[in-house]
Amino acid sequence: MAQLSNPQARLRILVTGWEGGGNVPPFIAALRGLVARGHDVRLIADDSMKAEAIAAGARFQPWTRAPNRPDRSPASCFVRDRDIADPIAAFRQWTDRIFVGPAQDYALDILDALALKPADLMIGSDLLFGGMLAAEVSRVPLVLLAANISLSPLPGHPPFGPGFQPAGNAAERARDAEVAAAGEALWNQALPTLNAARAHFGLAPLARVLDQTASAGRCLLATSRSFDFPVVQMPDHVRYVGPLLEEPSWVAASGHRAIGDGTRPRALVSFSTTHQGQDEVLRRIVAAFGQLPVSAVVTLGKALEQLAIEAPDNVGIFGSASHEAILPSVQVVVTHGGHGTVLRALRHGVPLVVMPMGRDQNDNAARVEYHRVGIRLDPTASPSEIARAVQDVLADASFAEQARRMAGLLAAEDSSVDRLLTEIEAFAAGHRAETLERAA
Known part of the structure; x- marks a missing residue:
């Protein structure tokens, strides 16, 4: 400038x-x-x-x-x-x-x-x-x-x-x-x-x-x-x-290893940078990915960086990692629906599963649904319901198409x-x- x-x-x-x-x-x-x-x-x-x-x-x-x-x-x-x-x-x-x-x-x-x-x-x-x-x-x-x-x-x-x-x-x-x-x-x-x-x-x-x-x-x-x-x-x-999508200062420039063999779809899981009681939700999400042929990276953020979650081999859990570095190789994002996470995913053309937990997250989830760039899911959903939503987003090509369309609109601004x-x-x-x- x-x-x-x-x-x-x-x-x-x-x-x-x-x-x-x-x-x-x-x-x-x-x-x-x-x-x-x-x-x-x-x-x-x-x-x-x-x-x-x-x-x-x-x-x-x-x-x-x-x-x-x-x-x-x-x-x-x-x-x-x-x-x-x-x-x-x-x-x-x-x-x-x-x-x-x-x-x-x-x-x-x-x-x-x-x-x-x-x-x-x-x-x-x-x-x-x-x-x-x-x-x-x-x-x-x-x-x-x-x-x-x-x-x-x-x-x-x-x-x-x-x-x-x-x-x-x-x-x-x-x-x-x-x-x-x-x-x-x-x-x-x-x-x-x-x-x-x-x-x-x-x-x-x-x-x-x-x-x-x-x-x-x-x-x-x-x-x-x-x-x-x-x-x-x-x-x-x-x-x-x-959107002003500067990454937080505490985010590691790298810090995630490759998960999976490169032939499976990849997912990013990201919830709030502040504590909203998302411990149990994250545990259910990790359990859901244990049911799926999908490789997942879970970033905990400052609020939960010390949280211990037992994870299957296809899930890597990190205190922090750069979403900008991860998103180019991701096919779905599972999130609470914070504005920064949602807009960053869409800027990369990645569809979402949104599990809002309060604040502005319900309204962001409503816009995700409105533009058909993902699915809204109740945060009380079971691991099986979460796995089904992730499968639906990956299987229905229209979600990825609409997310890429949104990425084009954002890039044109x-x-x-x-x-x-x-x-x-x-x-x-x-x-x-x-x-x-x-x-x-």
Whole structure:
């Protein structure tokens, strides 16, 4: 990418981040691109992200009042999804502990950083309401970066969470409206906390939690329009920039030996980088591959790298390995449905078996089904059911054909980092022009 030709276009950018597993690589990719472009970039985030931020060329500040994960060990997780069977209860904990509950502390840390050194622009997470609050208080223009699909449903899309397909009739539209209202009510349980934080800064109360997102001038979706459901009409402030698929820093450049004799199909198994109680699911998947004439590589990730699983000869289990190195020789991916894993597989034209366990995974699985690039399977499926799903994906050539078609669509899109930079710089330029016009 080209450096800025006009030094006056160089931006002082404060990026706000938090350690949520799969949301980290897209933010590190954004940091790397902004620095390479010539912008002055700071990241304020959890200490677990420090080394990656510095390696990307950004300066780093840790959260001091706000929650701060020192590392990526399971013990330091803000919310232990693995111990919470009810997804609504898990969402409540995330809301109370990260998204909204500590909004005042996040905002105070950000305002301190801005007092230390002003910024022309803030880039924040679409889930970190304290960052949005700080932008409103400081009047620094804000761009939200969504690490995957849109949290707020786009026109014609079902509500986020359950993994619905787009509504095709009146009953499904009524279903969507009912679920959307329930989701709104769930967010609004945190409204007293958010309004108390706003009162601390002398701001008027809001009627709904999601109204706080109006403090952002842009929301950039780090997913592909080709992968998403069709959109009736994009809101003007929301833009697709494409998936930012930087591999995590802890991924080994290699670290997997060849499994099998090269004549059998190969599979990659990858579940969350954070602990979602996937131990037993992985054991059933490994047992399923013991029933199949398929060679499999299982990567455990940071959350489970010490997990001991007895595996048959056709299955290799590794704490970490580069998916980019493995995927060119793979015919099927079995995954929880994290956005990065799904889009990386599709970029290589590999179909999937998706076993969603929460967060955005149901919605990613719904899109996999919609585009017929794989099969969605319940995470409680037995080894025999898992083996049957893998066999179905391998035996039905249409899945591979559709996955290769999706790979072609993704390849035809411009570089995601370039699109991200274009949107950020255009937004900053437009804001600067409006400010000068008002001053005149």
